[in-house]
Amino acid sequence: MTQPNTSNPAVIQWVEETAALCQPDKVFWCDGSESEKASLLEEAVARGILLRLNPKKLPGCYYHRSTMDDVARSEDRTFICTPTREEAGPTNHWLPPAEMYQKLKTLCAGGMRGRTLYVVPYLMGPPGSPLTKVGLELTDSIYVVLSMRIMTRMGQVAYEQLGLGTDFNRGLHCMLQMDPHQRHIAHFPQDNAIISTSSNYGGNVLLGKKCLALRIGSWLANKEGWLAEHMLILCAQSPSGEKTYVTAAFPSACGKTNFAMLAPPPHFAGWKIRTVGDDIAWMKPGADGRLYAINPETGYFGVAPGTNERTNPNAMATIARDTIYTNVALTPDLDVWWEGKTEEPPPELTDWKGHRWVPGGREPAAHPNSRFCAPARNNPVFAPEADDPKGVPISAIIFGGRRAATIPLVYQAFNWIHGVYIGSTMSSETTAAATGDVGKIRRDPMGMRPFCGYNMGHYFHHWLRLRKRLANPPRIFYVNWFRRDAAGQFLWPGFGENMRVLKWIVDRTHGRADAWETPLGWVPGPRAFDLGGMQDFDITRLAKAQEIDLEDWRREALSHDELFLKLYADLPKELIFQRELLVARL
Ligand code: OXD
Numbered sequence: 001m002t003q004p005n006t007s008n009p010a011v012i013q014w015v016e017e018t019a020a021l022c023q024p025d026k027v028f029w030c031d032g033s034e035s036e037k038a039s040l041l042e043e044a045v046a047r048g049i050l051l052r053l054n055p056k057k058l059p060g061c062y063y064h065r066s067t068m069d070d071v072a073r074s075e076d077r078t079f080i081c082t083p084t085r086e087e088a089g090p091t092n093h094w095l096p097p098a099e100m101y102q103k104l105k106t107l108c109a110g111g112m113r114g115r116t117l118y119v120v121p122y123l124m125g126p127p128g129s130p131l132t133k134v135g136l137e138l139t140d141s142i143y144v145v146l147s148m149r150i151m152t153r154m155g156q157v158a159y160e161q162l163g164l165g166t167d168f169n170r171g172l173h174c175m176l177q178m179d180p181h182q183r184h185i186a187h188f189p190q191d192n193a194i195i196s197t198s199s200n201y202g203g204n205v206l207l208g209k210k211c212l213a214l215r216i217g218s219w220l221a222n223k224e225g226w227l228a229e230h231m232l233i234l235c236a237q238s239p240s241g242e243k244t245y246v247t248a249a250f251p252s253a254c255g256k257t258n259f260a261m262l263a264p265p266p267h268f269a270g271w272k273i274r275t276v277g278d279d280i281a282w283m284k285p286g287a288d289g290r291l292y293a294i295n296p297e298t299g300y301f302g303v304a305p306g307t308n309e310r311t312n313p314n315a316m317a318t319i320a321r322d323t324i325y326t327n328v329a330l331t332p333d334l335d336v337w338w339e340g341k342t343e344e345p346p347p348e349l350t351d352w353k354g355h356r357w358v359p360g361g362r363e364p365a366a367h368p369n370s371r372f373c374a375p376a377r378n379n380p381v382f383a384p385e386a387d388d389p390k391g392v393p394i395s396a397i398i399f400g401g402r403r404a405a406t407i408p409l410v411y412q413a414f415n416w417i418h419g420v421y422i423g424s425t426m427s428s429e430t431t432a433a434a435t436g437d438v439g440k441i442r443r444d445p446m447g448m449r450p451f452c453g454y455n456m457g458h459y460f461h462h463w464l465r466l467r468k469r470l471a472n473p474p475r476i477f478y479v480n481w482f483r484r485d486a487a488g489q490f491l492w493p494g495f496g497e498n499m500r501v502l503k504w505i506v507d508r509t510h511g512r513a514d515a516w517e518t519p520l521g522w523v524p525g526p527r528a529f530d531l532g533g534m535q536d537f538d539i540t541r542l543a544k545a546q547e548i549d550l551e552d553w554r555r556e557a558l559s560h561d562e563l564f565l566k567l568y569a570d571l572p573k574e575l576i577f578q579r580e581l582l583v584a585r586l
């Protein structure tokens, strides 16, 4: 549609101003309809931006290949532009707003010549929820428009929620020439605005996701008294029908999607795991003193490599239709493949760079951070509560990371403050989801280090303060699925078997599972952890996975200082005391 489909004067004015700056040939006002989707897909295919995949094998699925150097989030090009450096804090890149606006306005001037500017109205959250936010993304990428359709409630529904109001996130995305030196993912929390340039990678440009739902979201949450977190939300339903809602914060590419869609092993017949969300939770204390969560998204932007019928059968069903794949490999009959999809690779592929690929080469066929973008509704275990404006009451919060040593499979914090401490000292080996080294241990508090839109020390204060508004707070746990033995083998089988850990967590929240006190927290008692039906699993491996080596932990406690020293000026004293208590217990 080339005429405004809203009468909201603030929206119209902002679109006019942006068009005057970027000078697109055309302005297209998206309405989110099915007919619009069909014509945009047709155009994207005709322009070679998307390739239609084999409709018999993958109905409604499309393929996109990015430029070679635009394959992951660019943390070093991500900025929080607050009036003072202190507000952004030591973990964020910072520039004063005026300087960044000036820089980006110069870059974007005339930047859409010869292109179409798409106006994408969207909601983060179910219509009518007190937590839901309205966003508008102005983009010159048709790939972004089609992906935003999947990831958000996009279209007229957003204008309906906004009415004539002015409270909406202003997001501008200009692809420019895709030069990485001109790449900026700039956030202006005080203005509820985002400008993203020179990238077309989901995490940098689907502005509702990391930029609004997490960076601006966390800033708003601090101001308004709620939490915007990098967490999945799942419902564990017992055979008797009891529903327990759990969130889990793991860093990027550490298995949130797999855990959110977990398929319980046969021994847990009658248990159902349902997905409310796989990446982001917005949570607010309810009148009953419990913490309620919504998933602001409507799709999954997940890592393809490693996904298969064993690791995540529900994801495989989800991405069998209506999905946009990016940077995976292609078979000659236009099916998709990635490392780990099948044990044996097909005899011939086109790799993510567009080159012929045969097994045995040194380069992977799919990029390690290749992605699927799929509607949540395709998920066979989609939880209908995901549409409930009230959200779901959370009984447990799980923190976790990818650590080959030291960190046990599961333990429970003694209380909320201790839980905030274990979340704030969370660590993980870095993954391909962000550019830079892979496999280096870094402190990633609450999985939010790349996503906290303000000073991380203030963020910890906010977590601690929230406790006072929770008469019945979620219990807090820590997990590590990735511990290895001396031979480098994983000690715990993971994936569906994580149901055993989840069951203990669920039982703990209901006060019915045995636990032992250790220096780190509570761990499952000998009879509390159900290993029934596990073939080829030696109980001594569980003991190894749970082992607490005090020498290792003394070193670990020392390394907590790495981040704490950086944040010292704003670090809550509670966390310093918690560290002392931990050291005293070791
Ligand atoms: C993501 C990420 O894409 O965390 O969800 O990088």
Ligand code: MN
Pocket: 230, 251, 252, 253, 279
């Ligand atoms: Mn994520």
